[in-house]
Amino acid sequence: MSSPRKIRMGMVGGGPGSMIGPIHRAAANLDGQIELVCGVFSSKPEVSRRLGRELFLATERCYASFEDMMEREAQLSPDERMDFVAVVTPNDLHFPVARLALQHGFHVLSDKPATLNFSEAEQLAQCVKESGLLYGLTYTYAGYPMIKQARDMVREGGLGRVRKVLVEYPQGWLSQAGIEDESKQAEWRLDPARSGASTCVGDIGSHAAHLGEYVTGSAINAICADLGAVVESREMDDDATILLRFENGARGVLIASQICAGEENNLKIRVYGEAGGLEWNHTDPNTLLFKPLDRNAQIIRAGGPEMTPLAAANCRTPGGHPEGYLEAFANHYRNFAGQVRARLENRAPTESEADVPGLPDALRGMRFIESAVKASASEQKWYSLPDIPFLQESTS
Ligand SMILES: NC(=O)c1ccc[n+]([C@@H]2O[C@H](COP(=O)([O-])OP(=O)(O)OC[C@H]3O[C@@H](n4cnc5c(N)ncnc54)[C@H](O)[C@@H]3O)[C@@H](O)[C@H]2O)c1
Numbered sequence: 001m002s003s004p005r006k007i008r009m010g011m012v013g014g015g016p017g018s019m020i021g022p023i024h025r026a027a028a029n030l031d032g033q034i035e036l037v038c039g040v041f042s043s044k045p046e047v048s049r050r051l052g053r054e055l056f057l058a059t060e061r062c063y064a065s066f067e068d069m070m071e072r073e074a075q076l077s078p079d080e081r082m083d084f085v086a087v088v089t090p091n092d093l094h095f096p097v098a099r100l101a102l103q104h105g106f107h108v109l110s111d112k113p114a115t116l117n118f119s120e121a122e123q124l125a126q127c128v129k130e131s132g133l134l135y136g137l138t139y140t141y142a143g144y145p146m147i148k149q150a151r152d153m154v155r156e157g158g159l160g161r162v163r164k165v166l167v168e169y170p171q172g173w174l175s176q177a178g179i180e181d182e183s184k185q186a187e188w189r190l191d192p193a194r195s196g197a198s199t200c201v202g203d204i205g206s207h208a209a210h211l212g213e214y215v216t217g218s219a220i221n222a223i224c225a226d227l228g229a230v231v232e233s234r235e236m237d238d239d240a241t242i243l244l245r246f247e248n249g250a251r252g253v254l255i256a257s258q259i260c261a262g263e264e265n266n267l268k269i270r271v272y273g274e275a276g277g278l279e280w281n282h283t284d285p286n287t288l289l290f291k292p293l294d295r296n297a298q299i300i301r302a303g304g305p306e307m308t309p310l311a312a313a314n315c316r317t318p319g320g321h322p323e324g325y326l327e328a329f330a331n332h333y334r335n336f337a338g339q340v341r342a343r344l345e346n347r348a349p350t351e352s353e354a355d356v357p358g359l360p361d362a363l364r365g366m367r368f369i370e371s372a373v374k375a376s377a378s379e380q381k382w383y384s385l386p387d388i389p390f391l392q393e394s395t396s
Contacts, residue, residue, distance in 0.1 A: 006035040007337040010073060010082035010106070012066045012097045013089030015042035016051055019185050020111060021088045024138070025055075027329035028086070033337045037061060037082050040069050066097050070104040083340050084109055084134070090188040091196050095120040098135070102127045107134040109336050113206050113369060114362030116196045121366035125390045128359050134343070136336040137357040137365075139210040141267060143328035145302045145311040146288040148355070150215045150271065150278045152308035153290070159273025162216050165244065165252030166270040169208045170260035174199075174238045177231050190236050197373045199236040201227060204267075205256035209244075209368045210361060211269050215278075218248035219364055222384045225375035230259045242372055245382075285324055313352040332356050363388050 009028055014021020021041065028034040038061035042048040045064040052062030063069035073081045084107035087097045095115040098108045114137055115121045128135045141147055154162060173179070179186040188194040189203055196202045213219055222245040227237040238259045244252035260266075267282035276292035286302035300306050303319030314331045317323055338353030367385055375383035 007033055007084070007340045008037045008082045009034050009084055009086055010069060011036060011039040011041065011086045011088060012069070013041065013087065013093070014039075015047055017184060018088070023326065023329055024086055024088050024111070024333075026326055028333045030326065030330035031334045031337075033334055033341075037080075038063065038069060038073060040064065040066050066093075066100065070100045070106070073106070074104040082106060084336070087111060090194045091202065092116050092188075092194045095124055098124060099127050102131040102133050102135075105131070105133070107136075107336075107340055109136040109138065109333070109356075110362075111138050112210075113196060113202050113365055115366055118363075118366040118370045121363050122388075122390065125359055125363060129390075134336070134339050135359050135362070136332065136339070137362050138329065138332050139207060139214070139357040139361060139365075140325070140328055140332070141207055141211050141282070142214045142357055143314070143331040144280075144285050145307065145315045145323070145331075146280055146285060146300070147211065147215065147269075148314055149288050149300060149302075149308055149311035150269075150280055151217065152310055153278060154215060154271065154273070155217055156308075158275070158290075159271065159278065160275035162218070162246075162248060162250045162271060162273045164270075164272040165212045165216060165246065165250055167208045167212045167252065167268070168255040169204045169257075169265075169267045170255065170263040171204060171258045171265060172261045172263040174231065174258035175261040177233060190234065192236060195236065196369060198227065198240075198369050200238050200240050200256050200258050201242075201372045202369050204258065205240050205242070205254060205372065206365050206369055208254050208256050208267070208269075210357065210365060211267075212244065212246075212252060212254065212271075213361075213364065214357075215269060215271055216246060216248065216250060218246040218250065220244050220252075220368060220385065221247050222382050223368075223371060223375050224382055225372045227372060227376040230257075237373075237376075240372065240376075242375075285328070286322060310352060310355060313350075360391055363391060 040048050040063040041051045049062045085101040087110040101108050180190045189199050224243040227240045230239045239257040242254040270279045279289040288300040290298040335353045335356045339349045342349040371385045
């Protein structure tokens with residue numbers, strides 16, 4: 001029997017004017033499984049409190065700092081306190097907030113990149129292991145039903161052995177010098193102390209790499225990278241082209257760029273095996289193209305009759321009713337809340353509930369970002385990504 005209450009969420013970040021905070025809140029609300037009970041939405045307590053009031057939170061649960069929030073929530077009775085913390089701050093705070101939340105007994109659902117650097121990701125892994133709590137990561141695009149369909153089709157052998165991955169994520173919003181003086185989002189993304197070693201790979205290349213790994217079910221283990229600041233006088237990279245090699249032997253190309261003037265979020269992935277290819281475009285996310293070698297191409301649609309059970313479990317409407325970004329995000333929220341509920345009910349999570357990017361994705365993502373920067377700076381053609389002992393331990 002299902003536990004008779006909503007899963008309680010606290011939020012850190014996502015204040016007025018933030019990009020992703022309102023999207024997280026909408027996604028958390030979509031399925032009626034989660035209730036926002038507390039938060040610290042800004043580094044300015046009065047701004048945080050104002051938003052808390054607008055969201056109808058109890059005054060005493062609009063906290064002045066995340067430290068205060070963890071301490072005071074932990075003192076509340078188990079019937080009242082939050083179950084998990086959503087982390088939607090700039091990157092430099094992801095690890096400090098996640099660590100403190102875990103230390104105080106709260107599960108964590110963080111936005112990406114998981115941490116500021118790989119060393120913090122290793123520390124995070126330790127904290128998660130010690131706490132025994134849940135950790136999820138909102139790599140948004142893995143939440144789309146047709147991406148889950150693609151993953152299933154690869155896993156079920158529909159393409160044969162995967163040999164080529166082409167993944168591209170061009171944006172244009174950092175095309176001009178001085179954008180950091182106009183845009184709050186650009187300001188911290190172009191500051192290495194708040195963003196990490198890379199702007200472009202950290203911000204969107206990490207999504208592309210995750211998508212490639214998620215769909216193929218194989219990790220990237222070597223790269224040849226060219227990162228650069230196309231806009232003059234910029235310290236941080238705004239453009240990246242990276243050749244990939246995957247553990248399963250597939251080769252690939254990843255393009256991530258924030259200076260492709262005129263582009264919005266034109267993410268696209270193509271995966272080719274011995275027997276055919278798959279293509280998915282973020283601009284038409286409910287369509288997956290399957291191009292078999294020996295038959296005509298097929299269109300597979302979200303909500304249609306050919307969805308795998310995992311894709312179907314992450315779809316809400318009948319075919320032809322567009323689902324998109326909010327629903328993909330909501331899938332991660334609903335599935336993560338399902339994991340929390342499974343703990344409350346002392347049962348194993350379902351396949352769909354378990355299918356939220358987590359700690360292995362966090363570690364691989366931070367390894368990829370850091371390696372891309374190192375590979376680009378090196379004269380060596382191929383750069384092998386270092387082993388992650390935690391991953392070996394956790395799978396052995
Ligand atoms: N998954 C995705 O598709 C996706 C998309 C966009 C952004 N992101 C990630 O989400 C995070 C936030 O990005 P954004 O574009 O929304 O940034 P933003 O600058 O728009 O918002 C950041 C928010 O964090 C708040 N904040 C800063 N310091 C704080 C503190 N000490 N305590 C509480 N709140 C604090 C700010 O006041 C602001 O409201 C980043 O890590 C980014 O990489 C992910």
